[in-house]
Structure formats: C-alpha cells, structure tokens
Amino acid sequence: MDLLDLSQNIRKIRQEQGLTVEQLAIQSGFSKGFISRLENFRVNPSLNALQKISVALGVKVGDLFHTDLKSPLYTFGTLNEGNELSRDDNEKFGLRYMALAHPQIGRKINPMVIEYTEACSERDFMMHESDEFFVLLEGEVDFFITDESCSQHMTANDTVYLAANIPHKVRLHEGCDHAKALAIYENTSVQPG
DSSP, X not given: OBHHHHHHHHHHHHHHTTOOHHHHHHHHTOOHHHXXXXXXXXXXXXXXXXXXXXXXXXXXXXXXXXXXXOOOSOOOOOTTOSEEEOOTTGGGGTEEEEETTTTOTTOSEXXXXXXXXXXXXXXXXXXXXXXXXXXXXXXXXEEEESSTTOEEEEETTOEEEEOTTOOEEEEEOTTOOEEEEEEEEEOXXXXXX
C-alpha cells in the first residue's frame, strides 16, 4: 500500500469515529501537526507510529492498510475523473484535488489534477519529501518558490519541476478566477521501523 491510500484510510477511520485531528493526536501521543501531515501524505510514518495510531483509533494495524483492490496492469482515465481527496483543508483555500490512476496499487508516481478557485484564505508555503512536476492546464497562476519575492507568472502549458523539500505555493493570478493543473509526485511508501 502506498502513503496516499494509507493516509486516506487513517483520515476515514478517524472521521467515522467522530474524532478530531487534535483528539487523535492526544490519544496517540503525537502532535496535531504530525497527524495532519500524515493524513495529508506529507510524512512517512514508521510501523511503530502506525501501531500507536491504530491503538488510539481502536483498530488493528492491518485495518489501516485494508484495501479490496487488486493491482491492475494498467489504468485508463481522463483528466476530468479521479478520486477526490480531502487534503490540507483544501476547501478553505479554494482547492480541489483529484487523484488520477488511484486504483493502480503499487504505482511509482501520484498524478493529481488540482483546481484553484478564489477563496477568502490563502495557503501558506508547503514542501514535499519528493520531487514534483507541475503543468498548468488552464488559467493563470503565480507560482512562488521559497518566499514571496521569488515568483513566476504561469499560463496554460507552462511547467515547473521542483526538487524535494523546496518551499512553494500557488496563487491565482490577479483577474483569474479558476485554474487547473496537473501535478505529478513521486510515490512515497511506508518505511519500516
């Protein structure tokens, strides 16, 4: 199982039990930030961490990995379909994430369509533990790297490749109310220990 599936399973079990991120953090002995990063597939948990989380959720560790899907040899799809993900309070920031090729268990990459709309809040800089390739498909955005002073205005068909752990954020360009991008991340899997 990959980190994306694991993170979504943990979030689903937590929500089904009516627990907040803070409550799970307290019960498992981790920080609220760690649980948030875990549920948003930004950190690789150790098996020890997963054991503590499963105890806090009242489930077996194996339940966190449960999936009924068998890995297909190929997956057809379109950029307009995928599994919608809840990530980093995305609605608050006018973001919509669609995981493409989600049924492809054991995939090496995670392709996602990200839609940007106007919102009252702006997301802070973020970084990933893996490289990222970003293609703007529609609209106009300003892509910020490291801080507010370093930005690139992007239009449809523009791309950027980011090495791991580079702070960045995307903002709709002034006058644009919708943009759509394809982001491809290296798949990170759970590390033992």
